[in-house]
Amino acid sequence: MEKRLTVAGVALLTVLAAVFTFVHPAHAAAGFSVANGRLYDAGGAEFVMRGVNHAHTWYPQQTRSFADIKALGANTVRVVLSSGDRWTRNSAADVGNVISLCKANRLICVLEVHDTTGYGEEGAAVTLDRAVDYWLSIAGALNGQERYVIVNIGNEPYGNQNYASWTTDTANAIKRLRAGGIAHTIMVDAPNWGQDWSFTMRNNAATVFNADPARNTVFSIHMYGVFDTAAEITDYLGRFRSAGLPIVVGEFGFNHSDGNPDEDTILSYSQANGIGWLGWSWSGNGGGVEYLDMATGFDPARLTSWGQRLFNGANGIRATAKEASVYSGTTPTTPPTSPPPTTPPPSAGCTAAYTIVNSWQGGFQGEVRVTAGNTAITGWTTRWTFANGQSVNQSWNAALTGSGATYTARNVDYNGRLAAGASTTFGFIASWNGGNAAPAVSCTAS
Structure with a gap:
């Protein structure tokens, strides 16, 4: 759409359902x-x-x-x-x-x-x-x-x-x-x-x-x-x-x-x-x-x-x-908006890396990348404690709970299983006031 002309008229919705028949294809692994x-x-x-x-x-x-x-x-x-x-x-x-x-x-x-x-x-x-x-x-x-x-x-x-x-x-x-x-x-x-x-x-x-x-x-x-x-x-x-x-x-x-x-x-x-x-x-x-x-x-x-x-x-x-x-297990090739985190080499279990993706006055978007170690995992739990009073308002791709300054994020049903060395991410929107230091994040695998 660049410039849309006014719609000439709107027909009333009918109460008759259209009849559709078709055949489903097999999944095509080469693409969508x-x-x-x-x-x-x-x-x-x-x-x-x-x-x-x-x-x-x-x-x-x-x-x-x-x-x-x-x-x-x-x-x-x-x-x-x-x-x-x-x-x-x-x-x-x-x-x-x-x-x-x-x-x-x-x-x-x-x-x-x-x-x-x-x-x-x-x-x-x-x-x-x-x-x-x-x-x-x-x-x-x-x-x-x-x-x-x-x-x-x-x-x-x-x-x-x-x-x-x-x-x-x-x-x-x-x-x-x-x-x-x-x-x-x-x-x-x-x-x-x-x-x-x-x-x-x-x-x-x-x-x-x-x-x-x-x-x-x-x-x-x-x-x-x-x-x-x-x-x-x-x-x-x-x-x-x-x-x-x-x-x-x-x-x-x-x-x-x-x-x-x-x-x-x-x-x-x-x-x-x-x-x-x-x-x-x-x-x-x-x-x-x-x-x-x-x-x-x-x-x-x-x-x-x-x-x-x-x-x-x-x-x-x-x-x-x-x-x-x-895109699972891959890394973006564009420069991140904040300095890249230092992540320990993967080993058995999992590691987690915390990144501030975007920041604005009073708020920011955070992301945590969870990476499996040398063996596959079936689930993960991450924890961190904010040092500056930050508070999470909403999150996605994880089940996140908070107790004071400490937050715990667990996998959801579709991103808990990771092959050895594979990664997944979850994110959140949080508020901050005065300081926004990146916390250390621990990861426990199951």
Whole structure:
């Protein structure tokens, strides 16, 4: 989304459920895959997107944004690209660099072509077929990156007019990509400026899913003014869940020129039902929707109210994001925001290293990396005592309890088992006043 036209009309939600039939694929170990309406990463773990959109094609110099978005807890970034039809073309080399930035920062890349936005209503927009031409032209940058990249064919294909061919066009685009050797999980956007008020995507999703020879397609709904009540949100997402079809909220905001989305329900329902989402957008908005910037001037220290809500609020990124399992046991290649901790060599049992990932007046984000020693472990417990009165407010990827200045963090069910030398991380948000010395952290394995 760069500038969104006002939605012409919103159809009333029907009470008739669409009938979907499809066949589930086997897990594809080479990259992401879909089964039973869920997305799985190459490590075999279910992956739920928690991230934001970044307007790379309009701000190609803002490469630090990938590290900043990761530092705030995201596990995914949806990257705006251009085929060259409406904006400056992103070359294969540039796309390769974007993928490298995602991998260096342990992010999953959702790459999308923006030139299709509003086709049929927006005169400058191009077809999905034209977007496929672009993907095939840069296949060299994509092939081999299936573990880290999802290909979102085209942003918001079709506006509020002439969208009847969405099903055929989308199915044909998927077939062309597969025939051209693109083995990635594919993401497809809804028509009606992405909001599907006509239910074209909802009612034809099974047909499109079955058109993919790999059965490896995810559907993306964009939620703005059309989705301004809890009933509309839960009904739409719930129908995909009931049908066993994979759905993500590829864009949404807290406000929009076409109405006031119910972002709280989007977040809470998605968390309760394992549905991924990607908020719009990190920074650089124009065309009257500047209020959708999460960071003022691409500065992570100046989060807007929308940014604070999405990163730090209830059911937000910090509280719910889990890193893709393909990054387990690896180390980011970008410089950390604080001096790297000194960690003793692994031995039997486990070690823990404490890092201050980000800090602001009165608060900070901490991370602890747990590493198994020379033998595999089935669980771990870490402990530390703050020296300056710091207090943890929320945490993720661990069961954390506190008694005065002493905190104990234990593994949760999905990150307790570590192979010899493997690592996992957990994080937290805490307050500080006056001092913020990093404590020593002990680790006990089971």
